[in-house]
Amino acid sequence: MKSFTDGMQYLDAQFKKLELPDTHYTDIEFEECLFEDCDFSRAKFKQCKFINCDFIRCNLSLIDLTGSKLFGATFQESKLIGVDWTKATWPVYHLDFELKFQRCILNDSSFFGLTLNELIADACKLHEVDFREGDFRKSTLSGCDFTHSLFMNTNLENVDFSESTDFAINVLENKVKGARFSRYEASSLLELLGIELVD
Structure with a gap:
């Protein structure tokens, strides 16, 4: 074909x-x-x-x-650069669309305002991705690189960020109750609040 x-x-x-x-x-x-x-x-x-x-x-x-x-x-080991996922149709009667990304590159993409509970992204590059206003409760976003990605009014409750790096998530502007972060990377959450960590 x-x-x-x-x-x-x-x-x-x-x-x-x-x-x-x-x-x-x-x-x-x-x-x-x-x-x-x-x-x-x-x-x-x-x-x-x-x-x-x-x-x-x-x-x-x-x-x-x-x-x-x-x-x-x-999606496994695939390139999905510059995809505007908001153009797809996401019926409101679904919260979990069972989307899974493994070792993918999703740089410069947009999930703005989407409800995608239990989204899975494992060991992905997510540079400059727009997650603002979205609902990603109970997602697994582990081992990912979130360099310059955007989070604002984002529901990240019970999201697993273990082993993920370079995220800038203001805990006052996003819902993070129950979220999991690696201990070292979690320090960046405090830095955004103007809190200085000392040994």
Whole structure:
């Protein structure tokens, strides 16, 4: 297969080494599909559905998901730079969309205002990612690099930040009750309050 067909349904299909940058698709449903070593950079998937799909070593940078729905999607060792996740459709009757990112690069992305409880990001790069106004309760964001990422009015209750680094989270401007941080990195939370730590 060299491309997809608009309006089609793909069930339990495997797509390997597809090179489809800058392509446009509409109203396609993918369920239980595997995407491996594919390039969908700058592609547009509008009004599509990705249900229980796995993306392994794919390039999804600057992908446009306007009006699309994702549930149970797993991304492994993939590039998702500059993705505006707010363009996708996130039904209000769901709080947990079972999204999982493992060893991915999500720099310059936006989750502004989204409710994505129990989101999983493991050993990911999350530089300059916008988490403001979002609700990420009970998420696992461990082993990640949050350099210059934005948190403001963000619900981070019971989030596991263990082994994560370089976050700037003001505990007065975000909900952090029950959140877990590595002991050394937790000191940065106090520095934002103007508290000086001494040995």
